[in-house]
Structures are given as C-alpha cells and as structure tokens.
Amino acid sequence: MLRPSALMLDFGGVSCISYSMRIFVIGGAGYIGSHVTRGLLDAGHQVCVYDNMSSGAKENIFPETRFIHGDILDYTTLLEAMREGWDAVVYLAALKAVGESMLYPEKYSVNNINGTVYILNAMCAAGVKYICFSSSAAVYGQPVRTPIDEEHPLNPENFYGFTKLEIERFLAWYERLKGLRYASLRYFNAAGYDTAGRVRGLERNPANLLPVIMETAAGIRPRLQIFGADYPTRDGTCIRDYIHVSDLAQAHLLALNFIREKDESLTVNLGSETGLSVREIVEASRRITGKPIPEEITARRPGDPAALTASAAKAKRLLGWKARYSDADTLISSTWNVYNL
Numbered sequence: 001m002l003r004p005s006a007l008m009l010d011f012g013g014v015s016c017i018s019y020s021m022r023i024f025v026i027g028g029a030g031y032i033g034s035h036v037t038r039g040l041l042d043a044g045h046q047v048c049v050y051d052n053m054s055s056g057a058k059e060n061i062f063p064e065t066r067f068i069h070g071d072i073l074d075y076t077t078l079l080e081a082m083r084e085g086w087d088a089v090v091y092l093a094a095l096k097a098v099g100e101s102m103l104y105p106e107k108y109s110v111n112n113i114n115g116t117v118y119i120l121n122a123m124c125a126a127g128v129k130y131i132c133f134s135s136s137a138a139v140y141g142q143p144v145r146t147p148i149d150e151e152h153p154l155n156p157e158n159f160y161g162f163t164k165l166e167i168e169r170f171l172a173w174y175e176r177l178k179g180l181r182y183a184s185l186r187y188f189n190a191a192g193y194d195t196a197g198r199v200r201g202l203e204r205n206p207a208n209l210l211p212v213i214m215e216t217a218a219g220i221r222p223r224l225q226i227f228g229a230d231y232p233t234r235d236g237t238c239i240r241d242y243i244h245v246s247d248l249a250q251a252h253l254l255a256l257n258f259i260r261e262k263d264e265s266l267t268v269n270l271g272s273e274t275g276l277s278v279r280e281i282v283e284a285s286r287r288i289t290g291k292p293i294p295e296e297i298t299a300r301r302p303g304d305p306a307a308l309t310a311s312a313a314k315a316k317r318l319l320g321w322k323a324r325y326s327d328a329d330t331l332i333s334s335t336w337n338v339y340n341l
C-alpha cells in the first residue's frame, strides 16, 4: 500500500526515492527505537509504535505517532494491531543485557524467541511482507579476524547473541516458506543521541559504557569501573566499534527501501569501521563534559573480546550507507546534551 507521494532523500550524498509507507515499529519507545522512529517520521513515513514500556520511555513517543501499549507475547493484541494494514514492520523490541541473558536464559527464550514467532505469525496472518530486524554483532562471538564482515563464523558467546542468531534463522525460513522479505541489521555498539536533542528519554539502569560514563559525569554514580586494562590493545583497554543511533536510523530507512524495491532479503553489519578504546572514550568524555569522571580498574568482564570492529563494506555497497555521526566527539557530546541536566 504505497502512497503516491515520492520523497527525495539525501543520505550524505546518496540520494534515493522513498515512498511514504505505513510502518509498525515494535519497540519504538526504546533508546534505539525512538531514534529509528524519528528517522522514519523525518522521511515522511506514517508510524505506529507498539511497545510494552518495559524499557521504553514516555517522552520517547513523538506526538505524530500512533501509540499502542502492547506486548509481543500478547498475540491477540499484536494480531489486531498488525491487521490495521501496515506496509512494513520494524522489530526492535528485545531483552538485550548480555550478562542477564547468561543468568536467566528462560526469560530471553520466551521474550526474544517466542516473541519473534508471534510477530512473524501475526505478519503472515495480516499479510505484512517486509520486516527490518535489529540483530547484533553478538551473533559472531569471539572474533577470529577483524574487521568482522558478514562471512565471519557465527558463534555467539552469550545467550543474548544466540537468540539473535536464532531469530535470523527464523527469518530465513519464513522467507523461504511464506515469502516474507527481511533486513537483518547487525548493530555493533549503538551509542549517541539525536544531535538536534529531539530524543531525551534515558535508559533505566544502563550497563553500556557511554551511559555509565555519563551517569558518572552527572554524579549519579560515584565512579566508572573499567573492566580490565591488561588487554593486548594500544592502551590495554577493550576496543569497540561505536555507531551513532542516528546512523542506525538511516540504515533502517535504506534497508526498508532496498528489500521493497529489490524484493530480496538482506543481512548487513552496521558499524563505523573505527575502533575506540574504553580509555579513549573516557578521556574524550572528560574533555567534553569538563567533569572529572572518577574511575577504577577492575577485573576483566567474562566474555569481553579485546577488540571488535566492523567491516561495513556490504552496507555501503548495497545500501549506499555510511556512518556520518559516529566520531567520538559527536557520540559523546550528543549524549551529554541529554544527561547534563
């Protein structure tokens, strides 16, 4: 059900035509989901956010969106919402704490795996063909080579990564058996906030590096723990590929256009292709915030690889996508803008 009005979009020099779509964003009130929703709205799409608000924030729901308070495990509500006539689903809702997934795999199985089955079955019942899924670099596990491309062996180290890989396999089977088309987007380390300050919801009890640093800078935490400074890296701390959420949002737009126009599915990495160490992020955060950010070096966190960086060549080649906001200063200053109250 494509609207006749075509919009010309400019993604950092790569122009493409986008048709206004009706998009059902599951998990659209969350940290990444709200940025993706913002990007979809900016591109002229109509959006309905479906979220159970377990980690979403009220202030992340934009007035232009329709909002349905619903759970992916509530099949009746999900199916009813799905039957409203959507062109595509964007599926971001998931439990995502790596450590917790190792302690409570039952919870992750039910929410991430059963939730996916309900979403896919509801899509089939309602005749929605396209889905953009938030996968993760966690599907690769310990890197056997870097940068990691999509052909890298898939060997998740934690249960969270296992659920993401299983979901990718469900998508491939539903493509084969039901004709569904999917984009599986393997995010590296999502970070940053909308540079125009339009997304302001904070994550509750964050465990990821940048929000923990920000909470320390803001005085919410006494100090940052650096999980190991004896890794074989340039300064002894772990290196990660941080990708700005607005860059992720643009990739969703391009991926939806791709699977619809080509009528084929897609699996791509989304990373900046730049490695930043924990220490580099901490030092840049001290400079940008002007705060001392006390730190202590603690033991390594189990399962942390020394260095993870992406090859995003496939996303560049197929989608014309390129990270534009993922330099350390933009990542940190856009996040501080929200934490510095």
Ligand code: UFG
Binding pocket: 096, 098, 136, 137, 138, 139, 187, 188, 189, 190, 207, 208, 209, 210, 212, 224, 225, 226, 227, 228, 238, 239, 240, 278, 301, 304, 308
């Ligand atoms: N770190 C600290 N102290 C903290 C938090 C993190 O030193 O308080 C370090 C970690 O040891 C790691 C780096 O900062 O070296 C980044 O850690 P995060 O927890 O922010 O992110 P991860 O690299 O562990 O994992 C993230 C997502 C996963 C995703 C993965 C893909 O949380 O969902 O990126 O690369 F799968």
